[in-house]
C-alpha cells in the first residue's frame with residue numbers, strides 16, 4: 206500500500222527496563238494484524254535467543270504496521286524498538302532521531318525510574334512528541350492516578366488523559382493506536398533535495414549482505430543508485446529498498462523522504478554502515494551530513510581465551526562472525542604467558558561483554574576463559590610519550606610514569622529517600638565524588654556522583670540493587686579523564702607471576718584489595734600435590750600472601766579389588782573434573798578464580 210506523507214507516523218517506545226515496552230509493541234502488531242495471532246511468537250521484536258531469555262532488548266529493530274484508524278483512513282506506522290540498557294544509549298539516541306514521536310511507557314505500579322527519565326530527556330532533546338502510556342493497570346499494586354501525577358510533576362508533560370492499559374492482557378491498546386494518529390506529527394522532508402538518510406541499525410544477512418535500516422530525511426533512494434556513507438566514505442550500488450514487515454522484508458520501488466525502511470547494497474560488513482551515519486547520493490551528495498553522528502568507542506576490555514588452546518582458530522571465527530553484526534565489538538590478538546593465545550576484546554559496557562561471552566559459549570559451543578575487565582587508562586611517561594592502556598599487563602614500570610589518568614563517569618542514581626545513606630556509603634567506598642541531590646518529590650531523589658569507571662565496571666549495579674532492595678536505578682555516561690594514583694598489582698602463584706590475573710588499582714586501595722584477592726584465590730584454588738603460595742606484589746614488592754596447603758588426592762584409593770573398568774571410569778571422571786581447570790605455570794586454577802578476583806563487594 207502507498208501512503209502519502211501525512212499518513213506516516215514514525216515513533217518509538219521508550220521505557221524503563223521491564224515496564225512493558227516489548228509487550229506493548231507485540232500487542233500493537235497483533236491489533237494491526239501485522240502478524241497473524243497464530244504466528245505471534247512471544248516478543249517478535251526481540252529476535253535474538255539471549256534477548257528472549259533475558260527478556261531484554263539489545264538491538265534496535267523496526268517494523269511497519271498498517272493501521273485503519275477510526276476516521277476510516279489507513280496509516281503507516283513505523284515502530285522503532287529501542288534498547289533499554291545504559292550500555293546502548295547511543296543507539297537509543299539514533300533511533301530517537303529517526304522518529305517524530307515517542308510512546309513513554311510507565312509501569313503503573315513502579316512509576317518513573319532512572320531510564321524513564323533518561324530516555325524522556327533524550328526524546329525531548331530530539332524534539333519528539335512524548336505520549337505517556339500507563340501500563341500494567343491489571344497489577345494489584347497499580348496506582349495509575351499517582352503515576353500520572355508523577356509524570357506531570359517530574360517530567361512536566363500533561364498525562365491525566367494518558368491511555369491506561371494492560372499490555373499483557375491487551376486492554377485499551379486501541380486507544381494507544383489512536384493516540385499515535387492524533388498526537389504524533391507526520392514527518393516532514395522534501396523529495397526534491399539531495400538524499401539524506403539516517404542509519405539507525407544494521408545487521409548482516411548471509412544472502413543479501415548487510416541490511417541497513419534507515420530513516421529518509423530528504424530526497425529519495427531507489428535500487429540502482431550509487432550511495433555514499435558520509436562518515437566512512439564507502440560507496441555502494443543499491444540493490445533493493447523496502448519496508449520492514451514483522452517477519453520479512455517487503456521490497457518497494459523506492460523510499461522517499463519521511464519513510465523508514467531498509468536498503469541492501471551487497472555490503473560485506475556492518476563496519477561500513479555505522480549507526481548514526483548519513484547515506485547520501487554519490488552523484489548528487491548532500492552538503493552536510495545529519496547531526497549527531499558519533500564514533501562509538503568500546504569502554505571496557507577483557508581478554509578472551511579458549512579453555513582448550515587448540516580451539517584458538519574457532520574462537521577467532523566466532524568473534525569474526527559476531528562482529529559482522531556488531532560494530533561496537535572490537536578484538537585483536539593478544540598472548541598471555543599464563544593463558545597462551547587469545548584476544549583482547551572491547552565492549553560498550555559490562556552487559557555487552559556478558560552477552561558476547563554468552564553467545565560465544567552457546568552459539569559456537571566454545572569454552573572460554575575471560576580475564577578481569579579493565580577500562581582504558583592513559584599514562585604519560587617521563588620521556589613525554591603517552592600511552593593508552595587497555596591491558597593491565599602493559600602497565601609501565603612505576604618509575605617511568607609521570608602521570609596516570611583514569612576515566613570518570615557522571616552517574617545518575619534515582620532512589621527512594623530511605624536508601625540515600627546506603628547509596629552514599631557505597632559511592633564513597635567506590636571513590637565517588639558527590640555532586641548534588643535533586644528532590645523529585647517527597648520520597649524520591651536523584652543523586653549525582655562522579656565515579657571512576659573502573660569502580661563501577663564490575664559489580665556496582667548489583668551492589669546498588671542489594672543495598673536498596675532493588676529500588677534504585679542507575680545510569681551513567683563517560684565524562685573525562687582525571688589524574689589518579691594507580692599501580693599494577695601482580696599475582697604470583699608458586700612464585701610465578703600470572704599475567705592474566707594482573708590488574709590496575711587505585712594505590713590507596715592496593716593493600717586491602719591485595720589481601721582480599723589472595724584470600725579469594727585461596728578459596729578458589731583446590732589443593733594440589735604441593736604447597737602453593739599465593740602472593741600479591743607491586744613492582745616486585747610482596748604485599749600479601751596466602752598458602753594453599755598440599756594434598757594428595759588418590760582417586761583410586763577407594764578402588765581396592767581389581768575391577769579395571771571401574772578404575773577407568775574414575776580416572777575419566779577425574780579428567781572431566783580437570784577440564785575446567787587451567788594449568789598456570791605449575792598450578793592448576795579453575796576458571797572461576799579469574800572472576801572471583803573481581804568481586805569487590807561481599
Ligand SMILES: Nc1nc2c(ncn2[C@@H]2O[C@H](COP(=O)(O)OP(=O)(O)OP(=O)(O)O)[C@@H](O)[C@H]2O)c(=O)[nH]1
Nearest residue numbers: 222223224225226227228261262289341371372373
Ligand atoms: N501484569 C502485567 N505485566 C506486564 C504487562 N506488560 C508487560 N508485563 C510484563 O512485564 C515484564 C517486562 O515486559 P517487557 O515487555 O519485556 O519489558 P520491556 O520494557 O520491553 O523490557 P526491556 O526490553 O528489557 O527494556 C514481562 O514479564 C511482561 O510479561 C502488563 O500490562 N501487566
